[in-house]
Amino acid sequence: MTVASQPHASNPPLPQAWLTWSPAAAAARAAGRPLVALESTIVAHGMPYPRNLETARAVEAVVRAEGAEPATIAVLDGRIRIGLAEAELQRLAEAGPAAVKVSRRDLPAVLADGRLGATTVAGTMICAALAGIEVFVTGGIGGVHRGAATTFDISADLLELARTSVVVVCAGAKSILDIGLTLEVLETHGVPVLSAGQDDFAAFYVRESGFRADLRLDAPEAQARFVRTKWDLGLAGGVLLSTPVPESDALPRDLVDGWIAQALAEAEQQGIVGKKVTPFLLARVAALSGGRSLAANIALEKHNAEVGDRLAVALAATAGLGNAGTS
Ligand code: PSU
Numbered sequence: 001m002t003v004a005s006q007p008h009a010s011n012p013p014l015p016q017a018w019l020t021w022s023p024a025a026a027a028a029r030a031a032g033r034p035l036v037a038l039e040s041t042i043v044a045h046g047m048p049y050p051r052n053l054e055t056a057r058a059v060e061a062v063v064r065a066e067g068a069e070p071a072t073i074a075v076l077d078g079r080i081r082i083g084l085a086e087a088e089l090q091r092l093a094e095a096g097p098a099a100v101k102v103s104r105r106d107l108p109a110v111l112a113d114g115r116l117g118a119t120t121v122a123g124t125m126i127c128a129a130l131a132g133i134e135v136f137v138t139g140g141i142g143g144v145h146r147g148a149a150t151t152f153d154i155s156a157d158l159l160e161l162a163r164t165s166v167v168v169v170c171a172g173a174k175s176i177l178d179i180g181l182t183l184e185v186l187e188t189h190g191v192p193v194l195s196a197g198q199d200d201f202a203a204f205y206v207r208e209s210g211f212r213a214d215l216r217l218d219a220p221e222a223q224a225r226f227v228r229t230k231w232d233l234g235l236a237g238g239v240l241l242s243t244p245v246p247e248s249d250a251l252p253r254d255l256v257d258g259w260i261a262q263a264l265a266e267a268e269q270q271g272i273v274g275k276k277v278t279p280f281l282l283a284r285v286a287a288l289s290g291g292r293s294l295a296a297n298i299a300l301e302k303h304n305a306e307v308g309d310r311l312a313v314a315l316a317a318t319a320g321l322g323n324a325g326t327s
């Protein structure tokens with residue numbers, strides 16, 4: 001019975017009713033221009049004010065330059081916001097860690113209570129899919145934490161990639177995570193991991209993780225064909241597209257490894273668990289690096305935005321009609 005799969009049988013779900021579009025995002029959609037979703041946890045929890053605001057603005061500008069329209073996603077005043085106006089972005093950036101970090105399980109509570117929420121990769125994917133946005137640009141994804149064999153700390157981002165049909169463009173994952181196990185879980189759940197610009201899956205500040213992506217596709221048209229074919233086949237779920245931090249901004253691996261080792265040791269000493277783990281590690285790495293990590297972070301986000309933007313334009317141009325595109 002199909003009814004059994006509904007959250008509640010009395011009313012069909014009406015998720016669209018929870019969305020509020022910014023004028024710019026609504027205009028782009030009406031004009032048939034592609035949209036690129038951007039996350040807000042990176043703004044509220046990923047960087048200090050005011051660099052977070054400057055970066056969010058700069059990343060939006062990069063998206064516009066290539067032809068798509070950016071839509072930063074967050075939860076404000078009891079609504080899922082698709083695109084933020086300038087004052088709203090400012091509010092989120094100033095709130096910083098006071099904004100609730102919103103992953104799949106947090107979305108109902110934050111909406112129902114009308115609190116300010118910053119969406120994670122998982123949270124942003126859900127909202128982007130509701131809005132019909134196919135491409136989402138972030139910095140780095142959550143994944144399997146080191147020591148997950150005993151802590152079970154595996155980010156909800158990975159399960160969201162398994163179920164929600166959005167392409168997530170990132171600079172791989174930080175080695176605060178076990179990158180090998182993160183890729184194993186993605187494989188188990190049938191999530192394709194594409195790379196652009198190099199064969200390796202990227203490691204955020206560091207270009208190469210030592211692990212290969214499934215498939216390297218440099219051209220946006222080739223990436224778009226892959227994605228459209230997957231969804232055309234009815235293979236629901238996300239695609240992860242990794243691209244490395246630009247060479248000029250990459251940090252030396254041994255330096256990054258040292259900061260991460262120290263941050264991990266401090267987290268363990270202080271008994272940090274649950275959703276606090278990732279923000280704690282990110283903040284400690286930023287502090288230990290004395291700001292060096294921030295410059296790399298900003299550069300990689302801008303680069304991801306370029307890659308995602310070109311993909312969004314190419315994807316909007318794909319018909320998705322079997323092999324018609326190659327005949
Ligand atoms: N990793 C980063 N930067 C980030 C995050 C992860 O390098 O900003 C954020 C993203 O919003 C991601 C979330 O979705 O942390 C994952 O949190 P958790 O590990 O608690 O699932």
Ligand code: MN
Pocket residue numbers: 153154155156274275277
């Ligand atoms: Mn976790």
